[in-house]
Amino acid sequence: MLARCARCQGTFSTDRFGVQTCPHCGSELLLADPKAPGAPPPAAPGAPSGEAGAPGSPPAPPAWPPPASPQPSWGAPPPPPEGPPAPPPPPGAGAAPPAWPPSGGWPPAGAPPGGGWGPPPGPAAPPPGDRWHHVEAGIPAPFAERKARGFFGAFFETWRLAALEPARFFRYVRIDQTGAAVWFAVIAGTVGTWVQLAFFGLTAQGSLRAMQEAMRQIPDGGNPEAFRFLEHLFGGPALAAMFVVTPLTMVIRIYVTAAIAHLLLLLFRGARRGFDATLTAVGYASAVYLLNAVPGCGGPIAFVWFVVVAIIGLGEAHRCGAGRAAAAMLAPLLIATLCCCGVWATGFGKMLHDASEHGTTTTSTKL
Amino acid sequence: MRAGWIAWRRTARFGHPEVFALIGALSFLAARFLPVLSFHYPCAFKAALGIPCPTCGMTHAFVHLAHGQVAAAFAASPAGALLAACAWAYAAADLVRAAAGAPFPAPSIRVLRAATAAGIAVAVASWAFVLLREVS
Numbered sequence: 001m002l003a004r005c006a007r008c009q010g011t012f013s014t015d016r017f018g019v020q021t022c023p024h025c026g027s028e029l030l031l032a033d034p035k036a037p038g039a040p041p042p043a044a045p046g047a048p049s050g051e052a053g054a055p056g057s058p059p060a061p062p063a064w065p066p067p068a069s070p071q072p073s074w075g076a077p078p079p080p081p082e083g084p085p086a087p088p089p090p091p092g093a094g095a096a097p098p099a100w101p102p103s104g105g106w107p108p109a110g111a112p113p114g115g116g117w118g119p120p121p122g123p124a125a126p127p128p129g130d131r132w133h134h135v136e137a138g139i140p141a142p143f144a145e146r147k148a149r150g151f152f153g154a155f156f157e158t159w160r161l162a163a164l165e166p167a168r169f170f171r172y173v174r175i176d177q178t179g180a181a182v183w184f185a186v187i188a189g190t191v192g193t194w195v196q197l198a199f200f201g202l203t204a205q206g207s208l209r210a211m212q213e214a215m216r217q218i219p220d221g222g223n224p225e226a227f228r229f230l231e232h233l234f235g236g237p238a239l240a241a242m243f244v245v246t247p248l249t250m251v252i253r254i255y256v257t258a259a260i261a262h263l264l265l266l267l268f269r270g271a272r273r274g275f276d277a278t279l280t281a282v283g284y285a286s287a288v289y290l291l292n293a294v295p296g297c298g299g300p301i302a303f304v305w306f307v308v309v310a311i312i313g314l315g316e317a318h319r320c321g322a323g324r325a326a327a328a329m330l331a332p333l334l335i336a337t338l339c340c341c342g343v344w345a346t347g348f349g350k351m352l353h354d355a356s357e358h359g360t361t362t363t364s365t366k367l
Numbered sequence: 368m369r370a371g372w373i374a375w376r377r378t379a380r381f382g383h384p385e386v387f388a389l390i391g392a393l394s395f396l397a398a399r400f401l402p403v404l405s406f407h408y409p410c411a412f413k414a415a416l417g418i419p420c421p422t423c424g425m426t427h428a429f430v431h432l433a434h435g436q437v438a439a440a441f442a443a444s445p446a447g448a449l450l451a452a453c454a455w456a457y458a459a460a461d462l463v464r465a466a467a468g469a470p471f472p473a474p475s476i477r478v479l480r481a482a483t484a485a486g487i488a489v490a491v492a493s494w495a496f497v498l499l500r501e502v503s
Contacts, residue, residue: 015376178383252390259387263483266476275383335487336421339494343418 003031011273138174141284143184158184162284166309170316173284175276181283182254189250192292192302194243199295201239250286258282261314264331270324273317281313372478375470385465391458394451398433419501421494425450446493 002011014020017033142161146154161169262278265271271278288309291302307329314325397403403426412420428447431440440448464471474482 013376248393251386252393255383255386255390263479263486266479267483271476279383335491339421339491340416340418343498 013274138176139172140177141169141173141180141184144174144177144180146180155184155187158284159188159287159290162287162313163305163309166285166312167316169284170281170313173280173317175273175280175317178276178279178283181280182251185254185283185286185289186247186250188287189253189289189292190247192290192298193246193250195293196295196298197239197242197246201236204235204239250289254279254283254286257310260332261310261328264328265314265318265320265324268324268327268331270314270318270320270328272319277317278314281317282310285310285313372475373472374475376473377470381465384461384471388458388461388465391454392462394429395433395455395458398429398451404430419494419497421490421497422447424497444493445496446490449489 001014003014014031017031020031141158142149142154143158149157258275258279258281261282262271262275265278285306288302288305291298291305294301311322311325311329314320314328315322318325410420410423412418413423422444424444425447427443428440428445429451431437431443432448432451437448440451461471
C-alpha cells in the first residue's frame with residue numbers, strides 16, 4: 001500500500017501499519033490501521049491507503065477522499081469552517097462538464113495542484129470552485145478509459161494532452177495505471193516506426209542507387225562495409241524482421257529508459273513517487289514517437305520533443321521540478337560531452353585521430 | 368520483514384521486476400543464438416567525432432560472455448561485460464524467485480543511489496579503457 005508523509009508530503013510504499021520512518025525526510029510517522037476500532041473507512045482502490053501523522057496525534061483520516069469530498073485530508077482533520085458557508089462555484093466551473101474526465105475535465109492551466117503538491121497543509125479551505133485540491137491520487141488518462149471512451153478518441157486525446165499540454169497532463173494523471181501508459185507508448189512508437197520502415201522500403205532501391213553513384217565519385221571508393229550494412233538494412237528480410245520486432249523493442253526501450261531515468265532521479269533526489277511515476281511519464285512522453293512517421297526530419301524532431309516532454313513529465317509526476325528531471329534526463333549526455341571535451345582538451349583526441357589516419361588502429365571500432 | 372539495506376516486498380507474480388528479468392533473459396538469448404556480430408554497422412559517434420562512444424564494444428562483450436569467453440568479453444568492454452553478467456544473474460534469480468512466489472528484495476534508496484553512482488563511474492572507466500586501447 002501507499003502512504004503519504006504528513007511532514008514532507010512524499011509518498012512511499014509500506015506493507016504494515018503503525019509507527020514507521022518516512023524514507024524521504026526521516027521523520028517518524030504513525031499509519032493508522034483502518035481495521036482498528038474507530039478507524040476511518042479504507043481508501044479507494046489504487047489510491048494511497050493512508051496518510052501518516054505524527055505519533056500521538058489523532059488517528060489520520062483516509063489520505064485520499066473520494067472525488068466528491070469537499071476537503072483535502074492533511075494529517076489531523078481541519079476544524080470545521082466558521083462563518084458563512086463558502087460561496088458557490090463561479091459560473092461555468094461545474095456547468096456543462098466535458099465528456100472527460102467525468103468529474104469536470106482537466107483542471108485549467110495554472111490551476112493549483114492538489115494533494116502534497118502545492119501549499120503546505122493547514123486549516124485553510126481550498127479556493128472556491130477548485131475541484132482539484134484532492135487529486136493527488138490522480139485522474140485516469142483518457143487512454144486508460146479507452147473502453148468507455150472509444151479507442152481512437154481516447155488515443156488521440158491522450159496524445160494531445162501528453163504532447164501539447166505535458167505540464168498539466170502529468171501533474172494530474174494517475175501513476176498507478178502503468179499498463180495503459182506502456183500500451184499507449186508501444187502503439188504510438190510502433191505505428192510511427194512501421195510507417196518509417198514502409199517509407200524506407202519504398203525508397204530503398206532509389207536510395208541505394210544514389211548512394212552507389214555517390215560512392216563512385218569518392219576517390220577511395222568510400223566505405224564498402226557501411227554500404228554492405230545499408231544493403232542489409234534496406235533488404236526485404238531485414239525490413240520484415242524489423243516490422244515484427246518493433247513492438248518488442250518499444251517495450252524494451254520504454255522500460256530501459258524509465259529505469260535509467262529513475263536511477264538518475266534517485267541520484268539527484270528527485271524520485272519522490274516511485275518507479276510507477278517514472279514509467280508513466282516515460283510511457284506517455286513516448287507518444288511523440290508517432291512523429292517517426294514523418295519522413296526525414298520526423299525522427300530527430302521526435303527525439304528532441306520526447307526529451308522535452310519527458311523532462312516536464314518527470315518533474316510534474318514526481319513533484320520534483322523540472323531542474324532535477326532535466327538533470328536526470330540529460331546527465332548521460334552531459335557526462336559524455338564533458339568526457340569528449342576532456343579527451344580533446346588533453347590532446348588525446350588528436351592522438352586517436354592521428355593513430356587512425358596512420359592505420360595503427362582498427363578501421364572501425366568493434367561495437 | 369526489513370533488513371536495513373533491503374526491504375522484502377510481496378509483489379504481483381508478474382510485475383516490473385519480471386519485465387526487467389525478461390529483458391535480461393532476452394538479451395542473453397539474442398547474444399547466444401542470433402548472429403548479431405555479422406552486421407558490421409559503423410558507430411555514428413565515432414564516425415562523427417573520431418573517438419569511440421561509451422558503448423562501443425558492448426555488443427561484442429555480450430556475445431563473448433554468452434559464449435563463455437569471459438576474458439574476451441572484458442577486453443571488448445569491461446562495462447558491457449559487467450552489465451551482461453549483472454543482467455543475466457538478475458534475470459535468473461528473479462525468474463526463480465517469481466516461480467517460487469518469494470518476496471522481492473527491494474534495495475533501499477541509499478543502496479540504489481550508491482549503485483547508480485558506481486555504475487556511472489564504471490561506465491566512464493570502461494570508456495577510458497576503450498580509448499586507451501584504441502591508441503595502443
